[in-house]
Amino acid sequence: MKILGMNGDNAVAYAMKQINPDVVAGYPITPQTIAIEKFSEYVADGEVDTEFVAVESEHSAMSACIGASASGGRVMTSTASAGLAFMWEMLYVAASTRLPIVMNVMNRALSAPINIHCDHSDSMGARDSGWIQIYGENVQEGYDNIIQAVKIAESAGLPVMPCFDGFIVSHAVERVEALDDEKVKNFIGIYKSEHPLLDVENPVTYGPFDMYDYYMEHKKQEHEAMKAALKIVKDVGKEYEKISGRSYDTLSEHRLDDAELAVIALGSTAGTAREAVDEMRKKGINAGSLKLRLFRPFPYEDIRNALKNVKAIAVMDRCDSFGAFGGPMFSEIRSALYKTSDAEVVNYIYGLGGRDVTTNHIKKVISDLNNISTTGKVKEYVQYLGVR
Amino acid sequence: MKGWKEIPDGGLILEPGNSVEYKTGSWRAKRPVWDKEKCINCLICWIQCPDNAIIVENEKIRGINYDYCKGCGICASICPKEAISMEEEK
Ligand code: SF4
Numbered sequence: 393m394k395i396l397g398m399n400g401d402n403a404v405a406y407a408m409k410q411i412n413p414d415v416v417a418g419y420p421i422t423p424q425t426i427a428i429e430k431f432s433e434y435v436a437d438g439e440v441d442t443e444f445v446a447v448e449s450e451h452s453a454m455s456a457c458i459g460a461s462a463s464g465g466r467v468m469t470s471t472a473s474a475g476l477a478f479m480w481e482m483l484y485v486a487a488s489t490r491l492p493i494v495m496n497v498m499n500r501a502l503s504a505p506i507n508i509h510c511d512h513s514d515s516m517g518a519r520d521s522g523w524i525q526i527y528g529e530n531v532q533e534g535y536d537n538i539i540q541a542v543k544i545a546e547s548a549g550l551p552v553m554p555c556f557d558g559f560i561v562s563h564a565v566e567r568v569e570a571l572d573d574e575k576v577k578n579f580i581g582i583y584k585s586e587h588p589l590l591d592v593e594n595p596v597t598y599g600p601f602d603m604y605d606y607y608m609e610h611k612k613q614e615h616e617a618m619k620a621a622l623k624i625v626k627d628v629g630k631e632y633e634k635i636s637g638r639s640y641d642t643l644s645e646h647r648l649d650d651a652e653l654a655v656i657a658l659g660s661t662a663g664t665a666r667e668a669v670d671e672m673r674k675k676g677i678n679a680g681s682l683k684l685r686l687f688r689p690f691p692y693e694d695i696r697n698a699l700k701n702v703k704a705i706a707v708m709d710r711c712d713s714f715g716a717f718g719g720p721m722f723s724e725i726r727s728a729l730y731k732t733s734d735a736e737v738v739n740y741i742y743g744l745g746g747r748d749v750t751t752n753h754i755k756k757v758i759s760d761l762n763n764i765s766t767t768g769k770v771k772e773y774v775q776y777l778g779v780r
Numbered sequence: 781m782k783g784w785k786e787i788p789d790g791g792l793i794l795e796p797g798n799s800v801e802y803k804t805g806s807w808r809a810k811r812p813v814w815d816k817e818k819c820i821n822c823l824i825c826w827i828q829c830p831d832n833a834i835i836v837e838n839e840k841i842r843g844i845n846y847d848y849c850k851g852c853g854i855c856a857s858i859c860p861k862e863a864i865s866m867e868e869e870k
Pocket residue numbers: 812828829830831832833834844848849850851852853854855856
């Protein structure tokens with residue numbers, strides 16, 4: 393093991409170097425640029441065997457990844473914000489063609505107005521594209537998630553999008569425990585595609601026209617693969633603990649055992665929430681928090697279990713789902729708890745375009761929950777937090 | 781027809797050349813009818829047919845393969861001798 397000081401982007405590049413993928417096709421976009429830039433240095437310095445494809449857009453980046461993955465290679469890239477949006481069409485192609493591509497997303501707001509800072513509207517918009525989505529809280533998790541993602545993708549036969557907060561994680565230098573190269577290599581093993589396009593002895597057609605007679609069967613396969621991925625994520629997390637000492641599951645709890653009030657967040661805000669919970673506990677308020685790590689497939693049973701004893705829940709969404717009843721995480725969690733919990737579930741939309749969220753904000757959320765729990769009344773189910 | 785467990789993942793086709801199993805003849809609204817008397821065996825229709833549905837033996841037209849002819853009418857419009865006419869499918 394090596395202890396390194398790295399920002400999130402450099403940690404992604406470093407993990408990619410250790411993974412040594414066959415092909416990386418990438419295009420720079422803030423706040424992901426450093427990762428692809430750093431990785432291309434590793435390529436230029438001959439530290440990896442990767443074929444680096446410098447493309448002209450993100451649509452092309454994902455297209456090149458799809459071609460390379462279909463050809464039988466282990467393929468990676470990374471993007472953010474408008475770059476992810478520009479890949480839209482190809483995201484679905486990658487997932488539906490069941491290609492195990494790994495793409496780190498450094499979460500950033502979508503235009504307009506143009507903004508380069510963190511929120512989750514980019515990856516949350518892609519939540520139905522068939523990609524497995526894992527959210528990391530800090531640089532260490534960003535590093536750990538990308539290594540696990542390779543194994544998850546190849547076992548599940550689905551692409552994986554590990555995500556972390558742009559700038560907050562991507563540009564913050566933190567202490568990272570990096571595994572030895574050999575350990576990473578053994579953990580991910582050698583990728584062997586089942587039907588590589590380059591196997592001329594066994595010709596295969598990728599991406600044929602699919603009519604109403606079989607399209608639905610292919611969607612059903614994808615549906616089942618996504619369901620099966622839940623166990624794969626858990627198993628890979630356990631296996632990773634053996635080599636790293638750090639355990640990973642679909643979610644993690646903080647003081648939830650005896651809590652009546654719960655705050656749920658993903659990404660870096662989960663850390664802020666833990667801090668706020670600890671401060672409120674000192675004041676005698678029975679709060680806890682839950683960090684969601686896996687968003688796709690959605691671990692609804694784990695969520696039900698974790699929240700079974702709480703009376704009031706605040707779901708923190710770092711993006712809006714305009715016109716919907718709350719943000720994306722809120723809708724899913726409320727739906728997961730339907731008929732299994734009597735808790736009131738409210739939603740806070742926060743941190744858009746990089747708007748800071750502090751422990752004071754979360755403490756206000758916990759106070760609101762306390763009011764709901766004592767009065768039984770909810771003033772507003774969905775509200776913006778920290779807006780003027 | 782096969783269920784989702786019986787087909788390759790991701791829409792892949794593992795058997796090459798399997799389009800012979802797909803009888804496009806069912807798409808046909810109009811049927812090309814070939815008149816042997818008018819035909820001079822220039823083979824233009826054979827070259828132009830997008831579905832390889834003109835049957836040729838020893839460099840001579842033998843007829844039309846209605847299993848695959850989808851009735852596009854290219855052969856009829858391209859024939860210099862008007863030896864192919866399009867008739868309503870009954
Ligand atoms: S109608 Fe079209 S498909 Fe049928 S034989 Fe003529 S050219 Fe071929």
